[in-house]
Amino acid sequence: MRIPRIYHPAPLVVGQTIALSDDAAGHVGRVLRMSAGQTLELFDGSNQVFSAEIVQADKKQVQVRLLGSETDNRESPLFLHLGQVMSRGEKMEFTIQKSIELGVNVITPLFSERCGVKLDAERLNKKLQQWQKIAIGACEQCGRNQIPEIRPVMNLETWCQEQDDALKLNLHPRASASINTLPLPVERVRLLIGPEGGLSAEEIAMTARYQFTDILLGPRVLRTETTALTAITALQVRFGDLG
Incomplete structure (x- = not known):
């Protein structure tokens, strides 16, 4: 299965454990039915992408731990x-x-x-x-x-x-x-x-x-x-x- 990409509306830092936004948590917890131990890719509006592991998930809240990051520029020169x-x-x-x-x-x-x-x-x-x-x-x-x-x-x-x-x-x-x-x-x-x-x-x-x-x-x-x-x-x- 393709690793889901999730936007987070605040700056991300490797090593943090964060709660996903309500919309993202609903998508991950209710729609995708993902659970602890599964992985996500997060991005925060910069050109950084973050690998993350779910540490807790239910229908109302999803918490993830940020494991690493890398630069990934997909923007056009135009x-x-x-x-x-x-x-x-x-x-x-x-x-x-x-x-x-x-x-x-x-x-x-x-x-x-x-x-x-x-x-x-x-x-x-x-x-x-x-x-x-x-x-x-x-x-x-x-x-x-x-x-x-x-x-x-x-x-x-x-x-x-x-x-x-x-x-x-x-x-x-x-x-x-x-x-x-x-x-x-x-x-x-x-x-x-x-x-x-x-x-x-x-x-x-x-x-x-x-x-x-x-x-x-x-x-x-x-x-x-x-x-x-x-x-x-x-x-x-x-x-x-x-x-």
Whole structure:
């Protein structure tokens, strides 16, 4: 059986005996039904991974002893900040999960004119908590040891006008440039993905004022969640660590 990878939200030190977080303990104790003497791999958001042995486990609490550690850097040389206009239902969760597997470092959910999601502050906060759990789960699954940042939801123009030395890209079906025509080298990218209905003409003009470059992925019109993952993959192949 593959050794489970578990995130711990506090710095880890070899030799410690610690209690796992409530979510992690529930997964290890109730879902995996692991018991004393079995081993885990823990990570704390640094590039260190820790081998650990369970010393006590029940349905409410799991305690482990940290046996050793090693450096394990799985991060791409390309720093990617995804600005994703929120999509309905499970599409947003899917985009967050898969973009993290592909190496995105920061995700900012956005509101735009044609955004189909309308949520009050309380529901937005619950969504943010759920997205953060999805980010942790994606890292546990894919082997990343640094947890990407999921930022609070903001307005599209507020995000576009943030000061950033990254290359700013906006996917547009009538753009003349493509990812393959972008000049090398590129170390940081701020990638904007619009809503299911696309950005309005006014919003596209606004992104140009903030020095976003329109790029084309190909001849077919992609759904918003497909667009994000395709663009991230293409950027990682050209500037990052895929391929």
